[in-house]
Amino acid sequence: MPQDQQRLPGRLTAPSPGWTTRADVVIVGSGIAGLTAALRLRKEVGKVLVVTKDVLAAGSTQWAQGGIAAALGDGDTPEEHELDTLVAGAGACDLDSVRILVNEGPEAVRELIALGTNFDHTADGELSLTREGGHHRDRIAHAGGDATGAEIQRALIAAVQAAPDIEVIQHALAVDLLLGEDSSGATGVAGLTLHVIGEGERDGVGAVLCRAVVLASGGFGQVFSQTTNPAVSTGDGMALALRAGATVRDLEFVQFHPTVMYLGPDSRGQQPLISEAVRGEGAFLVDDDGNRFMQGVHELADLAPRDVVAKAIMKRMLDTGRPHMWLDARHLGAEFWERRFPTILATARSHGVDPVVDLIPVAPACHYVSGGVHTDLDGRSDLPGLYASGEVACSGVHGANRLASNSLLDGLVFSRRIAKVLPGELGEWREPSADERAPGLIAGAARKELQETMTSRAGVLRSAAGLTAGADVLAGLAGRVATAVDQESWETSNLLTIATALTMTARLRQETRGSHWREDFAERDDDLYAGHFDVRMADGAVAAEFVPSPQTDPSVGPVAGVVAP
Template structure:
């Protein structure tokens, strides 16, 4: 243990220790951006990931980055803010939204300086497309529909050039905390399940989302709500977990599809594709003024209603107006996925259905990534900054990761300089937590059936009962148990909020309460009771670190 923190493990089981100023958990856009900025600010930073460094969700982002660069006539930051607020269903934090979107141009500029190459337009500037909820062509993209791949490539290359150390195949289990409750490091397991500690006065969670709560998702296998669980067990509140965005156009690969399903980017509709049902009727006709480019919650709900009325399980995205060379140039990733299931999108409409995509809620933070727990920060999809509200505007997620990742690193530097963070030597290495763990297959089945796009009180109660019956207290001694425990806790927190929100708003659709209730125009926060049970809290307000 090198004379560091005290070990609370039986038989001294914390086998090794590493030290840093900042430990970043996750290698997505937010985590790598934060690590690079921390390194620039002179901090000793360590990045830890439970998978390979390229195993996160960033690489799967197809559409692009929504940003106003001043080169699109009529567009403005204010207009981008207005579109975001409209999509967010009355739950966006206006100040946070303006701050994050306002920082967007500088953040994208830094990304380009780090080597990211966006597709060029005819005028020599970046090409643009439009996605659902946007009133202007403001989404920059790379590789046609492979923006996430390019963002990840550039950030990983910059991290290697900047000598940012990365610890692969180590899963974060729990934070180290001082007697006062401040975070001062991280308990991790290596690939063989051997525990160790990473001591640091600051820990940044950038672990991504919780798509694996559901049977079918656009998220990779690593999206198991790890950061949400770690934050809750550390004493930080989470908010807006009931708002899970289902992407309306995920490639339909057959009945009972499981795991990560190929996304058909919204930009295909931005280029003129339309949604039709099996009879050839338009799905979104008369539903919203923006039609097929309405916000995602609107389009997903319209598809779900149409499928219920027809007794079918998928609709079609007709992009046959695009010839084969155009589709190949603009959407090579989508084309490859379609051809793999025998569909040529230039000749035949693409079968699609909604699937779990993005968590609009998460750990409550400021726009600088600060949580209510000193020493604990969060950025990216795991965080709830107030940008997304009840429904995320398309392509705002990469932007948020770039902006908040940078701001979080700067917040850590400021907090270190002010001396407000804990001394890691005051923390003890905790024993491996023993917490409820439900069977993942059972959890995914009941969440998909009762807590997807359409919910009601009876179904949500079924989910709660099934989780109560199936969950068994287990020590988190393996990566699989850490992930399953995180999914169990996140599901319970989500159900608590969803059952309490007796209205339909944004991504949260209650079949038994179909209307929007002005009384619910506020966020619901959840924290853990001393016994480890999710409990609804007051509306989301931070007690420290105001933006």
């Protein structure tokens, strides 16, 4: 068993707010989820404020290569999209959530087009659709060949900048939520504290008083040594929600993208993604001997769901002792590469690999977390006044393994739903209460060891021994107190909070399901684990409880819950 859990920060150590402002709704994050919410809320509430840790375009949305999935093609249906999503989710999806996604998705994408998003079209003028892993239809709309996210981000930013009633604060790290009681005595969101770097008259730590917060802050890819996520993805939104008392669900379901360009054993941070759409257009995986090892593994072979492909690559790497496998896309030809995947082509060439004539070295790396702040079908968390959408949220739509290109659709659809209900739910202004949570801060220098521990102990392959050893290391890191208050330490504290919760739930889920792969429990176990692990935090300690799926007979699995030691 791991040593006694060290107390994590109940709130982050920070200077007292030096400035204060107000907004009816604050949106944390500026990707597709955040900007969609802002654009739809701006005419429904008094004042909308968007805060983003870097510039408006710096989040994960702009890095989305493959596209956005929706049943837009001839012969395709939401029901078929639903089935593919459920199969990929490995029995952990919320059916109602999936049905909302696939049925509301086509209209949401058409609205993106009306907003000014320039998707690719065929010579006949029809929307160009392609296929990715886990899909049985061509239903992935793309832009600029492989620059879909960048084009969507461009269109959304242009719309936000043209809207004078949306205020934006860039270079603003969300530090912690402010809590207060309403007239009935119920505790909820009263605002949040920000650290702003030189934004006009606002600089340093300040407070934004508000009636609701929408988290759209993305994931936590930087908890691992290698990830496709940008540097800003440090789990800030999930961590501050946990510290405020909100529930976080399904953290163990971290998707490792199977085809991330391998840059060598010492490469760290954001790695180049080789989109699944490359395989959708005919590329295939081979080992050192040229064997197409996905043949016979799954009916879709190289286009199997991501967890299947990532596991097959890892297995072949372990069997052969090689640090990576290869993606063969040479037969696509120079003209096709330059037209369909210009961004990937340029990136690969910048690292000394020309996909037109060379095999591309690939290995799995952290890509997306299917879990997050637990929400209902309209984006509400269990903390009054706190909503969440996109990768920071968990509505149950992705289950144990997100279907390719459902991520942009998730943020788009559920932010639209938040915008429908939130204006009618804005309550009274809460006065922030005295914050009794114990402050703390983890030294930024602990980040490297944290990332290496999570990669080796809680990465693609997991076991009880590895997770227990990892939990011991994390407990030790919790004792490394920062001597300076700075952004690196705030982010590292958030990463440690998430890493601790993730390791805990990964230890408790003694089965293999979707993107959660236990070497010591190789099979899926619906008798015991058809449900979710919910994590909550109190007094600086995290605890996990198992919640059976509503579709599961309570007599089959645990009913009272499994509480982590």
